[in-house]
Amino acid sequence: MNNIFSDRISDVPKSFIREILKIAVNPDIISFAGGLPNKKLFPVSELQEVTNYVFESSGQEALQYSNTEGFLPLRKIIAERYKEKKGIKILPKNILITNGSQQGLDLLGKIFLNKGDEVILEEPGYLGAIQAFSVYRPFFKTVKLLDSGLNISEFSKVLSSSRPKFIYTVPNFQNPSGISYSDSNRKKISNLIRERELFLIEDDPYGDLRYTGQDKVSFKKLIPEQTILLGSFSKIVAPSFRIGWVVASDQIMDKLIIAKQASDLHTNYISQRILYQYLIDKDIEQHIKKIKDKYNSQRKVMLNSIEKYFPAEVTTTTPEGGMFLWVTLPEEISAMDLFNIAIEKKVAFVPGGPFYINKDDINTLRLNFSCVDEENIEIGIKRLSSAIKMAMN
Structure with missing residues (x-):
């Protein structure tokens, strides 16, 4: 029955992020995988x-x-x-x-x-x-x-x-x-x-x-x-x-x-x-300020936790805004392999592969800081750091 479908749909990749979110619904997993706004801030x-x-x-x-x-x-x-x-x-x-x-x-x-x-x-x-x-x-x-x-x-x-x-x-x-x-x-x-x-x-x-x-x-x-x-x-x-x-x-x-x-x-x-x-x-600008104050606090906690726990060989971007930062692992580390280790340690992220065209075994990953509270951000980064050290050994 595969030949019943159009050629064009066969070229479209699945949303890997949506697939990850199915795994990350486990309440024990701290998920940095989604690109979601913080629902607690909805007006x-x-x-x-x-x-x-x-x-x-x-x-x-x-x-x-x-x-x-x-x-x-x-x-x-x-x-x-x-x-x-x-x-x-x-x-x-x-x-x-x-x-x-x-x-x-x-x-x-x-x-x-x-x-x-x-x-x-x-x-x-x-x-x-x-x-x-x-x-x-x-x-x-x-x-x-x-x-x-x-x-x-x-x-x-x-x-x-x-x-x-x-x-x-x-x-x-x-x-x-x-x-x-x-x-x-x-x-x-x-x-x-x-x-x-x-x-x-x-x-x-x-x-x-x-x-x-x-x-x-x-x-x-x-x-x-x-x-x-x-x-x-x-x-x-x-x-x-x-x-x-x-x-x-x-x-x-x-x-x-x-x-x-x-x-x-x-x-x-x-x-x-x-x-x-x-x-x-309503005052949309006041609402945006509320969002910005919260996300900035979460961003700072993530960056500080990364500096505190991640190995020195791992580098990250320092975003001035938005909802994401980007992590680059040592070249020999596969982000997909790391993902499997991280899930065992109850933390999720998005491996970098889906963000590239025709490239596999990528050593980068995306972290979202808008959807996890400050306390769990530090716990999650500590878990992820442990997974990275395992992957490096």
Whole structure:
């Protein structure tokens, strides 16, 4: 029966993270594997209050079909936040509300990619993007990430030897590495792209979650005509709403709307109405500050615990924000082998392999610090350190 399925689905990898989460549900396991926001920080009572208001004031309308582009007042708020926080002028008509930013990736793949088209990805890269684009059977070209961003020499060589449709980036607190591109790195990337017929996708789900350092310039300011923005409320309000968005030019937006109509007509309308009511009635910036204070505390505990317990041969990134940090083991240590030892010691993480294209036996791994309390972070890092020492012996 295997030949009944399409060729394209055979090329799409399973979400290894989702498979790991099945193992990590054991309550005895301290899991650094998920990329989940901390559920204790969800604004439950505020959302319940505004939900009641939406049903009482406009329930019949809010339960009806809606337009594909998304609730206009919500798109206006997103545009206003770009102007206030990043100094970028965006018109609401250039914003499409999507079913999470993951759907944005799928729609972009749908409108841009034919089989065999080239796409540039960061290495390591976001697993969700690898999955979404793989459906369209492109040829992935990867560029290594350094502490300051893309390896410019590698990027230049890839551009010289190929004709990619777009490059996909997570320049702020990248998933999985936690690194952020420096302003200098962004300018060099922009200068190289400006010379070519090439789009840059700037995916920014973590941009509001900065704990230290200064905000960096958006590619949308550097190369506005060639930048497509992706955003999400999943990390700063609630992921179950599945409210994300794409910012694109008129020409691209026309194609995205057609693709979305073919996919699901429109994003969950009642969620859009509830989220909009929350944003106008409540103080989102105060809520974001609460999240940032908590995650920063958890980040510090993880970094301090790593310094305290990990062998000196193990290195990590030091993220200025977001939800992840990246661990590099000695070259001879397989992160997958380490994972099996770690599970025995009741601690979980994501081995680095799924974040690479066609590479196995990787010596890197991702840790999430947003979803475990401070006390258990130290316990979990101590367990992981014990597993690493076993793997090294």
